[in-house]
Amino acid sequence: MSRPPVRVALVGCGAIAELGHAPAILALPDDAVVSAVVDLAPARRDLLGEALSIVPSRRYGTVDALLADDEPVDLAVVVLPPERTPVVVERLLRGGVRVLCEKPMSIGADEAARLAGLAPRDRLGLVHNYLHRSDVRQAMQHLRTAELGRIRFLRLEQADSGHFPGAGVSPHWRRHNTGGGCLTDNAYHWVYVARELTGSPVVQVTARLARPDATSAVDIAMVLLDHENGALTSVQTAWCAPRAQRVLEVHAEHGSLRLEGDCGPCEVFPAAGPTQAQPVEPSYTGLYREVLAAVRAGEPFAAPADTCVDVLAVLQAAELSARQGRTVPVVPAGAA
């Protein structure tokens, strides 16, 4: 007998909930149905409520109101600014609700480690959607099958003209000086991608960060990662580069890979024959396809919360490196 669709509560109806999460869930109608939306901003919860056909009585202002309702929810998807995320994740987990949380789960690694300790693996997962990008997936496949030899050098360099614009009660939270700026918002993704592509943890970090003025968030992050296996990764992100070229490359002993973006290919040099045609879907759809299958089977889903803790520890090392002008070892959360 086929299982009923997963009943999802969308907690946070801001920009990426509208552009990433809602379309992905709507693309998988047999697997999931959004049964409730939550947002402090009435206009946002009504916008997403209409798009997802949620009756007005199931559009809530807070998670407390959601939890007070008797209607069952199988999965809460938390899509909030990072500084507002921990209290909501904790409330949901303590209320017995399984949580899929947008990255990062908090600003700091210690707080993320505390949250990770609140739930077993099949109750809490992280959105590390870049691992579901077509180019990243193809790169992983090439690294497994093509005989490229030892990975030496990754360039994960994507500078943008500005930040991803938010919506709702605090649309400019990315520019607040307390949030990590483009280091936490964008470099975060490339740290877990580098970890996956190299198959090796980051052991030390050398970084330079810049901000437009003393009161604004970091808008240039240049970060060099030393992996345990000797590979080096250059991560560059910025919010002040109107015409930057994206450079996403993996260089190994016997060849190189070039990644061409979400829904794009990964080219291999020297060419290893025609690339296999793969179904191409946005990273969020691929992520949800896997998450919903796992949730329906009662299995662990999405990225383990511990991987978020590890990325935040690397980003903290980057901040310390930039402050002190030296290479800094990555210290696991709680060990400092």
Ligand SMILES: NC(=O)c1ccc[n+]([C@@H]2O[C@H](COP(=O)([O-])OP(=O)(O)OC[C@H]3O[C@@H](n4cnc5c(N)ncnc54)[C@H](O)[C@@H]3O)[C@@H](O)[C@H]2O)c1
């Ligand atoms: N994985 C990715 O590729 C990706 C892309 C964009 C954003 N994100 C992440 O998604 C999260 C949201 O980003 P965004 O750009 O959509 O932000 P946003 O500001 O557009 O949306 C946040 C929404 O949450 C609402 N809100 C704030 N506090 C709340 C609370 N306590 N209870 C209920 N609602 C509350 C706001 O009104 C707003 O509508 C961030 O953590 C960001 O890092 C991830």
